[in-house]
Amino acid sequence: MNVFGSSGVRGVVGETITPAFVGRVAKAAGSTLGAETVAVARDTRRTGGMLADAAAGGLAAVGSDVHRLGVAPTPAAQAYAEREGVPVVMITASHNPPAYNGVKLIGGDGIELSRDALERIEDRLLSDRYETKPWNETGESERVESTRRAYVDQLLAVADREQIADADLTVALDPGHGAGALTSPDFFRELGCRVVTVNAQPDGHFPGRDPEPVAENLDDLGALVRATDADVGIAHDGDADRAIFYDEHGDYIEGDATLAALAEARLDAGDTAVSAVNVSQRLVDVTSRVDADLELTPIGSTYIITRIRELQNEGEHVPVAGEGNGGILFPNYRLARDGAYTAASFLELLADQSASEAVADYGGYVNVRRNVEYDSDAEREALLAAVESYAEAADAEPTTTDGYRLDYGDAWVLARPSGTEPVVRIYAEARDRDRAESLVGGVHERLRAALE
CATH class of the missing domain: 3.30.310.50 (Alpha-D-phosphohexomutase, C-terminal domain)
Structure with a gap:
């Protein structure tokens, strides 16, 4: 594919990403999917409103009614898609710098579109073939206000609230001014955690740090853990589909170590884990130790999700998948990366051990x-x-x-x-x-x- 990369299409706004381009992507998606209703959501980026308007206009032009979800984490938009059975055009550049924005396409099952579907949309986009409607058949738009709250409620329903509350945890949270700032603080408090925050104001300029949750951007989180005697630090990227952790000493935990710890807690003999070609030996060690298989794909959530679907269709059980960048999937929950759910899964590991102890067996690399x-x-x-x-x-x-x-x-x-x-x-x-x-x-x- 020339347009859709490993996780949607992204670029610098005003250069490769413009309102006109996003409108064409939306028209191509609406024409190809043929859905009566399509939702549009965005993260907090400065250009998100402009591009969401363009996407809504493109969808209406091909006859789709538009549900405007406003600012929401990508996993919240995916939960909405699954709950309502409508596709979503998500305006986000995830972890990329503030000047970037992009488009991610989600199916009515709450899962990123398959490569085959994306290729059909791309073919239509590149050939400018759209099913535009006459003026009296264009779509209408309505705002949906409940998306974020419904997502938090859904998370609370699947997390082990009793186990996490009994651990009496203090969580230091850095949503990085992204969409997770509007959901994760409430979620962790309602799980029974004491929550302290940094960079928790939604702001598309990302004044406190760049959206990518890597160690060099997270000094403030480490300092907050130490200053508040927190049990764990949690950081999100711009659309909150990833989670990265700090231990109780304020030290960065490698994402590969987190993935290995969560995988060992979920995998049984005969299961299959899926990761990308940059997989750490940590996960290789875990799958070998529990007698599970490990499948590797090109890097990017689109490839990983496509392979999980193939394995599931072949009758394989895939309880965990993902990459060491904090983007972890638990297909029994949803075939999607979800930073808040990943964080709750890690908190469950802290019921009877510290964060440093939870990943102690996965060091050495x-x-x-x-x-x-x-x-x-x-x-x-x-x-x-x-x-x-x-x-x-x-x-x-x-x-x-x-x-x-x-x-x-x-x-x-x-x-x-x-x-x-x-x-x-x-x-x-x-x-x-x-x-x-x-x-x-x-x-x-x-x-x-x-x-x-």
Whole structure:
């Protein structure tokens, strides 16, 4: 697909993402899906209202009535889709910087559209084939005010409220000025937790930190944990479909360690876990220990969800899936990433142990990541050619599921183009930081040279 990447379409507003473009995406989606009603939601980004208006206009133009959900986390919009049986156009750029925005398409079952459906929509978009209606058949619009509250109520119904309340936890929460600021504080308080917050005011300028919940953006959360003697810190991205954690000492917990801990709590022998090609050895160790299978996909929720659906259709049980960036899925709950549900699942682990104890068995690995930016298609192709050349000359058999992954036994390195930003990402994992830095540095040096 040329338009829809690994998790929708995203770009800088005013450059690749414009109201006209979003209107065309909405018209293509409405024409392809043929739904009588489609909902539109957005995260807190400064440009979200403008683009949501464009999406609503495009949908009405092809005859769909529009439910305007306003600002809501992506998982809240997915819960609405599932509950009401209507597709959703979600205006979000998730973890990307404030200048970005984008579109994610959700089916009437509350699940991101399959790659086949996205390809049909993309074909219509690229050929400008829309089922526009005459003036007296265009759709009408209505506002829906209950989306966020209904989502919190649904979360409360599935979380183990008694176990979490009995743990008497203090939660330090950093929603990063995103949509989770409007739902997660209430959710955790109603679970029986004492909640203290930072960056909890919805603000599309993201003044406190960038939306991506990575360690370098979360110093304030670590400080808040230490200052308030909190039991755990929780951070979301811009649309709150991810959760990243800090332990009771105010130390960052690697997302891969969280995924491994939650996977071990859910997996039984014969089950299958699904992750991406940048999977940590931590999850490999867990699946081996419990005698479960592990399936790998290209990076991105679209690919992971597509593979889960295929496995479920084959009769496989997939209780947990996701990536080490905090985007975890529990398909028995919903086939969607949900930062608040992930956080509640982690809180359940703290009933009789601390956060540091909950992930203690999943340490011993160091992860390093570095990006190389490009400015043109020609530079992108030069970088990909350099990656291929590096992999072919390496003393390891490359895995090419998504980019090139080189496994060395004691460590691995992966280089792949991002599906959402103009960068090539380099990942490495090893038991020793110097080893991981060396692997990333070797690839990074080759790629930088390709741009000179």
